[in-house]
Amino acid sequence: MTDAYVVGVDMIKFGRFPDRTVPQIGAEAAHLALDDSGLTIQDMEALYCGNLGQASGMVGQRILQEIGQTGIPVVNVSNACATGATAFREAWASVKAGLYDLVIAVGVEQMGKGLLGGAGGSKGISKEGLLGSGTMPSVFAEAGMEHARNYGTTFEQFAKVSVKNHHHSTMNPKAMYQIETPLDTVMNAEMISYPNTKLMCSVNVDGSAAAIIASEKKAKELGLMSRAIKVRASVLTSDPWQERDLVMPDVNTCTRKAAAAAYEMAGLGAEDIDLVELHDCFATAEILHYENLGLCEDGEAGRMIDEGEVALGGKVPVNVSGGLLSKGHPLGATGIANIYEVSTHLRGEAGQRQVEGARIGLTHVIGLGSACGIHILEKAS
Amino acid sequence: MDLDTGETMSDNPLPAVDYLKIPEDGDPYLEGYKCSSCEAIFLGERANCSKCGERDQMETVTLANSGTLYAYSIVHRSFPGIDVPYISAIVDLEGGGTIKGNLINVDPEPEKIEFGMPVDVVYDDALGRKDGEGNSYLSYFFQPSNAAS
Ligand SMILES: [Zn+2]
Numbered sequence: 289m290t291d292a293y294v295v296g297v298d299m300i301k302f303g304r305f306p307d308r309t310v311p312q313i314g315a316e317a318a319h320l321a322l323d324d325s326g327l328t329i330q331d332m333e334a335l336y337c338g339n340l341g342q343a344s345g346m347v348g349q350r351i352l353q354e355i356g357q358t359g360i361p362v363v364n365v366s367n368a369c370a371t372g373a374t375a376f377r378e379a380w381a382s383v384k385a386g387l388y389d390l391v392i393a394v395g396v397e398q399m400g401k402g403l404l405g406g407a408g409g410s411k412g413i414s415k416e417g418l419l420g421s422g423t424m425p426s427v428f429a430e431a432g433m434e435h436a437r438n439y440g441t442t443f444e445q446f447a448k449v450s451v452k453n454h455h456h457s458t459m460n461p462k463a464m465y466q467i468e469t470p471l472d473t474v475m476n477a478e479m480i481s482y483p484n485t486k487l488m489c490s491v492n493v494d495g496s497a498a499a500i501i502a503s504e505k506k507a508k509e510l511g512l513m514s515r516a517i518k519v520r521a522s523v524l525t526s527d528p529w530q531e532r533d534l535v536m537p538d539v540n541t542c543t544r545k546a547a548a549a550a551y552e553m554a555g556l557g558a559e560d561i562d563l564v565e566l567h568d569c570f571a572t573a574e575i576l577h578y579e580n581l582g583l584c585e586d587g588e589a590g591r592m593i594d595e596g597e598v599a600l601g602g603k604v605p606v607n608v609s610g611g612l613l614s615k616g617h618p619l620g621a622t623g624i625a626n627i628y629e630v631s632t633h634l635r636g637e638a639g640q641r642q643v644e645g646a647r648i649g650l651t652h653v654i655g656l657g658s659a660c661g662i663h664i665l666e667k668a669s
Numbered sequence: 670m671d672l673d674t675g676e677t678m679s680d681n682p683l684p685a686v687d688y689l690k691i692p693e694d695g696d697p698y699l700e701g702y703k704c705s706s707c708e709a710i711f712l713g714e715r716a717n718c719s720k721c722g723e724r725d726q727m728e729t730v731t732l733a734n735s736g737t738l739y740a741y742s743i744v745h746r747s748f749p750g751i752d753v754p755y756i757s758a759i760v761d762l763e764g765g766g767t768i769k770g771n772l773i774n775v776d777p778e779p780e781k782i783e784f785g786m787p788v789d790v791v792y793d794d795a796l797g798r799k800d801g802e803g804n805s806y807l808s809y810f811f812q813p814s815n816a817a818s
Contacts, residue, residue, distance in 0.1 A: 413798040413806050414748075418685060420757035420769040421744045429742030430759060437740060437784040481757075482743035482779060529720040534712050535769035536740070536759050 292383040293507045293668060294517040296325025296500035297632075299625045301462045302493040302616035305398065310342050314396030315354035317496035317621070321392065325500045325512060329356035332500070333388035338365045338375030338395040339620040351394060368655025369569065370524070371395060372497065372623025377522045377661060379501050389506035395625070396496035397618035420535075425481040425489050425570060427537060427656070432483060432572025434536075439587040441575060443483040447474040448593045449571040450488045450613055456600060457610020459641035464493045464616035488571035493616030497624035499631075507668075516668040517631045520648070521553035527658035539573065542660040543580035543652065550662040551582070556648065558582035561604060561664075563633055563643045565626040566652040568611040573654075578606070581652060581662075600641060608633070608641045623661055626651035634667040685795045685808035688712045697792045697807060699732040701766045710766040734790040735814060736762035743777045752796075758811050760788055774812040787814040 298320035305313055314337065322328060329352070337348030348362035367374040372395030379393035416422060435441045451471050457463035469477075469487050477485040507516050525546040530538045551557050558581060566581065568574035578589040583604055584597075592598050598606040609615045609629040612622060630649035632638045643649075651663045684691055691697045702711045705728055709720035717724050741758045758772035772788065775781055788811040795806035 412683065412800050413685060413795055414751075415685065417744070417747050417751035417753075417755060418771065418795055418798065418808055420759070420771055421742065421747065421755075423744070423747065425746075426742040426744055426757050430740045430757065433740040433742060433784075443779070479743075479745040479754075481745065484742075529709070531709070532739070532759065532761075532767040535767055 289384050290386060290503045290505065292380050292519045293502050293504065293513075294499050294519065294627065294631055294665070295502045295507050295510070295512040295515075296321045296323075296327065297498070297517070297628045298324050299462055299497035299621070299628045300495060302464045302495035302618060305494045310339060310345070310347055310396055310398050311350035311354050313398060313494055313496045314339070314347060314351045314394050317396065317498040318351060318355055318392060318394050321498035321500050327390070327500060327510070330358055331390055332358070332360060332392045334360050334379070334382060334391045335362045336365060336375040336379040336391065336393045337362060338371040338393070338623065339397060340366055340368065340371050341398055341620070347396065348394070367659045368657050369567065369617075369619050369622060370653045370655035370659035370661040371620040372625070373651070373653045373661030373663065374524060374623070374659065376499055376624050376627060376663070377524055379499070380519055380522050383501050383503050389503040391501050392498060393501065393624060394496065394498040395621040395623055397620040398494045399492040399618055421481065423481065425484045428570035428573050429481040429484045430536060431539060431576060432570070435572070435576055435589070439590060441590045444471070444475065445590040445593055446483050446571045446575060447471060447485070447488060449568065449574045450474045452593070452599050453568060453607045453611040453613040454487070456608045456641060457614035459639070460610050460615060463610040463614055464491050465610070465614045484570050484572055488613070490569045490612035490617035491614065493618050495616060495618030495621045495625065497621045497628050499624055499627055513668050515635050517634055518666045518668045519663060520556070520666050521550040521662070521664040523550040523553065523662045525549070525660045537656050537658060539654045539656070539658065540576055540580050542658050543577060543654060546660040546662040547581045550650070550664050554664040556664070560648055561650045562646040563608060563630060563649045564604060564606045564652065565609060565611070565629050565649070566606060567654045568607055568613050569617060569654070571613065574606065574611070577652060581650065600643065605643050608638070608643060623651070623653045626653065627663060627665070630665050634665060682794065682805040682807040685806045687714070689807065689809060691807060698734070699768065699790065699809065701730045701732045702727045703730045703765075708765070712766070712768065732766045732768070733763040736760040736788060736790070738772070738782070738784060738786045738788055739767065740784070741772065741782060743779065756782065758788070760811055770809055770811050772811045788812060789814045
């Protein structure tokens with residue numbers, strides 16, 4: 289099988305665009321990624337589009353109606369917060385399989401404000417606040433408290449994740465926010481679901497990101513190898529059965545399974561990873577994934593955040609983009625935005641937030657329900 | 670929270686969830702479905718086991734009214750009309766099965782909540798919530814097992 293390379297990738301600055309349509313927002317990222325590669329929509333052989341909010345609305349085709357209806361196959365993908373990563377992976381798989389030499393993946397989302405989730409269905413009476421909580425801040429608070437139960441992780445340690453990621457985003461002009469949030473600010477922010485305060489919840493924003501994937505032959509033929517990023521691994525998992533499944537979505541097992549498969553596919557280990565963009569939908573979640581991704585031993589995540597190993601300049605910087613907590617989390621776009629961030633570092637083009645000497649990076653997303661997507665990327669040599 | 674039953678309940682409350690059973694004569698209880706092949710326990714009626722894949726091996730089991738607190742969150746912001754703060758608790762029931770509900774009769778402060786604390790399942794009116802037809806509902810709650818019910 290051929291190797292597949294990212295030859296163009298970009299994202300729009302995340303924000304709130306209530307006056308624009310989903311296809312318009314997606315089209316902007318598609319144009320940016322095409323421009324990054326120096327190619328046009330006429331060069332693309334297929335489009336893989338990730339979007340949740342209008343999952344039945346043929347968003348991919350409507351993006352082509354904005355930028356060029358060339359008649360290529362379009363696949364519309366929906367996979368919770370793993371939607372963007374799944375679209376990217378489908379695009380990657382089509383190139384790996386030899387079906388196409390040049391394809392584009394676009395992730396796009398337009399979000400409302402406010403709480404996501406809620407307990408129970410619509411039958412009878414509302415279960416939210418009666419049978420516990422099904423809001424996302426609570427679900428991830430409870431996942432964090434499971435870690436606290438096992439390892440004594442503290443509210444302060446969870447809060448430090450948010451301090452770090454907000455700090456990182458001050459160096460990322462494409463992040464929603466560029467503001468420092470000191471520890472006491474994070475801990476004293478409005479409590480949403482203990483231990484997650486408002487500043488420990490990801491930001492609902494609109495956004496889009498896109499990537500152009502090429503076969504090795506095509507990338508060489510077009511002279512695009514100098515800035516190309518090799519996809520060393522692409523893995524997608526669902527959640528295996530767990531005894532607490534029905535009341536406690538498991539974000540750990542599917543991540544561990546995906547990480548093991550990704551390291552094997554890439555032929556390397558966690559110690560080879562120079563930077564990570566992982567799914568910090570809530571500050572509590574980030575802590576779990578240090579261990580799930582093998583960045584440290586089980587029970588060491590609290591120490592990692594305390595000692596700054598996951599901050600820019602540390603052993604393995606995590607979410608130098610600002611993460612979902614501060615860059616923002618437009619669900620369908622997030623997976624491809626992560627690919628953009630890691631690729632930008634591997635290309636040495638990340639400016640002030642550049643992870644020095646970055647050679648290999650990992651992206652991770654979790655869609656509750658559940659889907660875990662992991663990609664390992666390396667600068668083409 | 671007032672657990673004084675009788676006054677707030679209508680004559681025939683409906684179960685808040687389908688795994689809560691209200692016998693004609695006798696006390697309400699929670700019902701699980703257990704795979705006789707691998708012993709996995711599920712909430713709600715089903716035919717197939719998602720742990721081992723066996724078909725038509727499910728049997729009903731009465732879940733215990735006692736267990737231990739596995740994890741929790743303290744909810745300070747919820748949807749409009751929902752009283753906060755409250756404790757959203759995940760409880761491992763004695764003998765198997767894990768359920769989620771409100772932990773009551775405990776201050777919603779992290780210092781007052783201990784992992785592994787023994788809790789009882791108690792049944793009461795569903796916080797006055799009624800459906801579109803005005804029906805009352807019976808729900809379940811957790812409370813520390815040393816508390817008087
Ligand atoms: Zn079974």
